[in-house]
Amino acid sequence: MSAATTRSRTPDRLCAEAVDLARAAAEEAAAPGVVGEHVGLVSEGDRVVTHFFECKELGYRGWRWAATVARASRAKIVTVDEAVLLPGPDAVLAPEWVPWSERLRPGDMGPGDLLPTDADDRRLEPGCTGEDEPPPNSAVSPDMADLVEAEELEVTDAPPAKLAVAPSRGSIAAVAEELGMRRARVLSRYGLRVAADRWEEAFGSKTPMAQAAPAACVSCGFLVPIGGSLGQAFGVCANEFSPADGRVVSLAYGCGGHSEAAVMPRPPQPAPPVIDETRVDPFPLRPAPDSGSVPEVTDEETAELGHS
Numbered sequence: 146m147s148a149a150t151t152r153s154r155t156p157d158r159l160c161a162e163a164v165d166l167a168r169a170a171a172e173e174a175a176a177p178g179v180v181g182e183h184v185g186l187v188s189e190g191d192r193v194v195t196h197f198f199e200c201k202e203l204g205y206r207g208w209r210w211a212a213t214v215a216r217a218s219r220a221k222i223v224t225v226d227e228a229v230l231l232p233g234p235d236a237v238l239a240p241e242w243v244p245w246s247e248r249l250r251p252g253d254m255g256p257g258d259l260l261p262t263d264a265d266d267r268r269l270e271p272g273c274t275g276e277d278e279p280p281p282n283s284a285v286s287p288d289m290a291d292l293v294e295a296e297e298l299e300v301t302d303a304p305p306a307k308l309a310v311a312p313s314r315g316s317i318a319a320v321a322e323e324l325g326m327r328r329a330r331v332l333s334r335y336g337l338r339v340a341a342d343r344w345e346e347a348f349g350s351k352t353p354m355a356q357a358a359p360a361a362c363v364s365c366g367f368l369v370p371i372g373g374s375l376g377q378a379f380g381v382c383a384n385e386f387s388p389a390d391g392r393v394v395s396l397a398y399g400c401g402g403h404s405e406a407a408v409m410p411r412p413p414q415p416a417p418p419v420i421d422e423t424r425v426d427p428f429p430l431r432p433a434p435d436s437g438s439v440p441e442v443t444d445e446e447t448a449e450l451g452h453s
């Protein structure tokens with residue numbers, strides 16, 4: 146009997162002693178030769194005890210045959226309740242089942258896959274639902290116009306004058322429709338926050354690339370601004386040589402491709418030509434007598450040179 150598996154409640158003595166009965170029940174339920182040593186017992190209640198036996202089947206390491214025995218009040222005969230195979234504390238078990246919706250990871254979705262969103266997805270909230278339309282009982286609503294039209298037809302045989310209804314053009318819903326903003330649901334504050342956290346982690350100021358960058362994206366010419374509230378903290382990088390090209394980056398991110406980080410050196414200009422063949426260089430025939438330096442050539446000497 147194992148003290149570790151015995152509960153504090155004192156097991157019934159007769160039931161605790163019925164190890165052979167429990168073993169026989171376990172052997173009857175198990176394949177021949179797979180019920181091993183008695184490894185413990187637990188008291189399940191008044192006069193109810195479960196005996197555990199080692200399971201020697203190779204595929205069931207750590208599992209135990211459990212045979213529960215019991216006896217009636219004031220009875221001396223112990224009988225068998227049930228015998229089952231149960232996992233012990235060291236049993237090899239399959240991982241707990243996780244629903245597919247919780248197993249999904251970013252990047253799991255492939256072409257043709259559909260990913261439904263819950264009706265109460267916390268990342269989304271109702272968008273422009275057209276609630277700015279006049280209510281149905283309003284004097285200018287389309288429903289009321291139809292009603293008035295029908296009543297007028299009953300009173301007079303003349304074709305009824307059309308009731309002016311609120312023009313759909315110009316309403317918030319119509320403008321939203323025209324701008325392509327009329328969506329059943331939009332990002333909630335929670336959805337915005339988790340997206341911002343994700344982007345900040347991938348392309349934020351704490352990444353090694355940003356820490357080593359010469360300047361932040363906010364001052365980079367390759368940053369494309371984005372609209373909405375997230376535009377206050379993020380933009381899209383449009384530098385094909387940047388690791389963040391086409392990705393949403395924090396304005397505090399940065400990389401070595403920053404537009405103003407380093408200016409491309411200008412190609413060296415060739416030196417001006419040394420020989421100018423369009424001019425005549427005066428050349429003195431003899432040095433000046435006193436200074437030893439090259440004397441200036443007089444106009445007469447130049448003329449002589451030209452004739453000779």
Ligand code: SF4
Pocket residue numbers: 360361362365366367368381382383384387389390394398399400401402403404
């Ligand atoms: S090139 Fe670098 S610094 Fe410029 S926007 Fe892209 S990531 Fe930011």
